[in-house]
Amino acid sequence: MTDHDIRLGDNQYGKAETRLVRVDRHDDRHEVTDLNVSTALAGDLAATHLTGDNAGVLPTDTQKNTVFAFARDGISSIEAFALRLARHFVDATPTIHRARVRIEQYSWARVADHSFVRDSGTRTTTVTYDGTAATVVSGVDDLVVMNTTGSEFHGFHSDRYTTLPETHDRILATAVRADWRHASAADTDWNTSHREAARHLVEAFADTHSLSLQQTLHAMGERVLRHREELAEVRLSLPNKHHFLVDLSPFELDNPGEVFFAADRPYGLIEGGVVRDGAPDPGLAWW
Ligand SMILES: O=c1[nH]c(=O)c2[nH]c(=O)[nH]c2[nH]1
Structure with a gap:
């Protein structure tokens, strides 16, 4: 040696x-x-x-x-x-x-x-x-959004360690990190592109009746690519900010979806992306 x-x-x-x-x-x-x-x-x-x-x-x-x-x-x-x-x-x-x-x-x-x-x-x-060559990725971070209904999670695989109850109505909240890759670095109206991409992300979050945060993630990325031709790819990282319904029965109170414990950790972390068919090679974009 x-x-x-x-x-x-x-x-x-x-x-x-x-x-x-x-x-x-x-x-x-x-x-x-x-x-x-x-x-x-x-x-x-x-x-x-x-x-x-x-x-x-x-x-x-x-x-x-x-x-x-x-x-x-x-x-x-x-x-x-x-x-x-x-x-x-x-x-x-x-x-x-x-x-x-x-x-x-x-x-x-x-x-x-x-x-x-x-x-x-x-x-x-x-x-x-x-x-x-230059590459440009734009995005948002820590964009906190919440739906107080319109979110379900059921039908998942369960094994001997699974305790999670199925739910047909839960709070869905996340702090969006999203990065979207521009097809070209040629001069463009970066501010309008950003404003519109961010708007489509948030609107897709709000509009999507969610069966999983994964499904919502895909809907958000897809919405952006459908509306913004200048973009080739969107990557998202979505922490599932869990809100647990508090059991108020020890106090002889019901809780019809009104009082929640907002846990800060641990949290599910759902990550993924969408890419346009035929998108240019990313080169160093994700370096
Ligand atoms: O939208 C969700 N996706 C999961 O993969 C998951 N896992 C979990 O415990 N809760 C949730 N919610």
Whole structure:
């Protein structure tokens, strides 16, 4: 056995979670863009790992500075901003061959011209670029939704450990994480695309009479692809936020579906995706 039996494996590096707030100052009212930006770069980085020669390393501090400097020019959408950053890191740095930029955008609803209240739910994007092709994934995270009826779960496989009662009427609640892949990274109206995809997701959740969260997941993804031609694939991760009917009989009270215990863990975690037939190859999209 010699040292040569051990090789450097895959690696990447970057600045995680640069928190950036931009205020667009119009005469009468302000707009707020509140972001969490993470950059990850990969390329000819063997030297720094093997010998500590940093000549090819664009410091993570520089990556953070670039995020702030580019923000001075405005942020029309997180997708366009991430594309600009990813292309810059690869095209301007000889040793860097791949970049991934992930951005989370916190939403602020307007209260007055210069006043806002933070909304729940996060808009997300992950952009990758390898010097030739860019991929754009957009999405939402922690979008909490609930149906108080219209959900059933029965007919499942049971074995000697199964105690779950069948139900024909339960609460269905989840915190949606969804990521949808654009067929092309060519410039588009990213904001309209995002707004409409998110609307279709939520409407499908509300409209679907659910026999399982798996069925609801599929309906949500399918609805988005049916309505948004620019999208090729949707992946969803749905925690089943269980609501258990509380047994009030010890207190000589009935409970006709009114009082629930909202458990926070453990939770079922239902994950899956839908993809359009003939969709372009994902390339680095899910890297
Ligand atoms: O919608 C559901 N899917 C499951 O797979 C499952 N498993 C479980 O215990 N409850 C539920 N609900």
